[in-house]
Amino acid sequence: MAELFSDAWMKSYMEEWNNEPELSDALAKINFSTTIGYGIKDDDKAKGIITIENGKVISAGAYNGEELNWDLRATEANWNKWLEKGLGMASLGAAYVGGKLKFKSGDYGAMIKEPRMAGPFVKSFTVMGRVS
Secondary structure, eight states: OOOTTSHHHHHHHHHHHHTOTTTHHHHHTTTOOEEEEEEETTOSSOSEEEEEETTEEEEEEEOOSOOOSEEEEEOHHHHHHHHHHOOOHHHHHHHHHTTSSEEEESOHHHHHTOHHHHHHHHHHHHHHTTOO
16 A cells, blocks of 8 residues: 555545545535645645545645645544544544644634535545555
8 A cells, every 4th residue: 555645645545536426526516626635743744635626636646835725634543543444423523622633724613514515524534445
């Protein structure tokens, strides 16, 4: 398996994302477009990035200083746990409140209150677990 959030890992994640209707099609219905960075909790910058247009990931790879709308951070141990077991709505809330999942940028509160975004966000963790 490629290193977590490496260029190769992010490109595989893009393929998995775009092949999951509960994620890409659901977000297309609300014309969701953004950039999301993923990284390790105490690192200075994100490791990987995806760019989404109308629900579909149009580019993915190693982070190179792009502007991020969302920057998600956790310890490598927590990322690996979520990749293995997934993350449900309750465990997402617990991870956020407990500081295990940090949003260096992006509005967790607004996202979680919008069911058309919250469901796909939770689904994205299941999709991450499919990356090999």
